[in-house]
Amino acid sequence: MSKRIVLASGNRGKLREFNALLGGIDIEVVPQSDYGVPEADETGQTFIENALLKARQASRHTDLPALADDSGLEVDVLNGAPGIYSARFAGKGASDEQNLVKLLADLEGLPEDQRSARFQCLLVYLRHELDPTPLICQGTWEGRILTAPRGINGFGYDPVFYVPSHGCSSAELPAEVKNALSHRGQALRALLAALSRH
Numbered sequence: 001m002s003k004r005i006v007l008a009s010g011n012r013g014k015l016r017e018f019n020a021l022l023g024g025i026d027i028e029v030v031p032q033s034d035y036g037v038p039e040a041d042e043t044g045q046t047f048i049e050n051a052l053l054k055a056r057q058a059s060r061h062t063d064l065p066a067l068a069d070d071s072g073l074e075v076d077v078l079n080g081a082p083g084i085y086s087a088r089f090a091g092k093g094a095s096d097e098q099n100l101v102k103l104l105a106d107l108e109g110l111p112e113d114q115r116s117a118r119f120q121c122l123l124v125y126l127r128h129e130l131d132p133t134p135l136i137c138q139g140t141w142e143g144r145i146l147t148a149p150r151g152i153n154g155f156g157y158d159p160v161f162y163v164p165s166h167g168c169s170s171a172e173l174p175a176e177v178k179n180a181l182s183h184r185g186q187a188l189r190a191l192l193a194a195l196s197r198h
Contacts, residue, residue, distance in 0.1 A: 003027050005125075006035065008054035008068035013155075017179065018067065021188045025196050029067065037061040047071065047084060047122035048136060059129040066129075067191075071121035071183060073157045075145060077114050078106060086157070096156050100149060104160065107145055115145040119161065121183035123191050135194050139186030143170070154178060 003026060007015055010033040018029040040057040044050040047070040054068035072086030082089035082103070090098040107115060118140055125135040142164075149159035151171030158170035163181065170178060179185045 004064055005029050006037070006058045006062045006064045006066045007031050008037070008040065008051075008058035008066055014069070014184075017184065017188065021192055022195070025192065027195070030064075032058045032062070035062045042070070042084070044070075044084070047120055048124070050084060051122050051124040051136075052126075052134065055124045055126045055134070056129055059126050059131075063128075066126045067123065069121055069123045069184065069187065071119065073103075073117060073119055073161070075103070075107070075115075075117040077110060077116075100157065100160055103145065103157065104147070107147075112144065116142075117145050117161065118142045119157075119183040121187040123184075123187040125191060125195070135191065137187045137190035137194060139183035139188075139190065141181060141183040141186070 005027055007018060007029050009015070010031050015029060015031050022029060037058050040054045042050040042053060044053055051068045051070040054070070055066040058068065059066035070084065072083055074080045074083055082099070086099070088094055090102040121139040123137045144162045144164070146160045146162050146169060149171070150169040151159050153173060153175065154171040161170040162168070163170055163173065165181070166173060166177070170182075173181070
């Protein structure tokens with residue numbers, strides 16, 4: 001019988017990614033929405049703090065091991081913004097498009113060499129709510145911000161995130177290529193390696 005882990009998210013895309021990678025070691029990832037877990041208040045100042053808050057809440061409500069990620073975009077010239085506020089950069093409840101418009105406006109007129117950025121993903125795995133040694137894995141994906149959106153794949157900031165190694169935006173990459181390169185893919189593979197040792 002496979003081991004169950006609760007994912008501190010209701011995002012079906014994330015759920016598919018996690019199950020595809022972790023299925024090989026007999027782990028089934030189930031969304032917290034299956035257990036009626038309320039969304040955690042992300043009051044942390046860092047990706048790690050927010051991921052821990054989400055994982056603890058999911059574990060507390062389900063009595064299962066929990067997995068949570070917190071991720072976002074860091075733009076150097078904006079001192080790391082939008083950072084932990086990536087999903088609400090243009091305000092609470094902002095759409096992906098509104099966040100993109102704000103980002104492009106903030107960077108308007110800046111030359112290519114001042115548009116460096118990266119996606120960060122912090123993954124946290126807790127064996128139980130009070131786990132004193134959570135497993136923490138990080139993935140970082142370097143790139144830069146384009147002056148206009150390109151491509152229709154992906155979500156969030158993908159259309160304006162230029163991937164130098166492939167000469168296109170993240171939203172122009174096929175899903176399997178993006179998953180091989182991305183911050184979340186990197187963090188997931190690190191987690192997979194760590195879990196297989198546990």
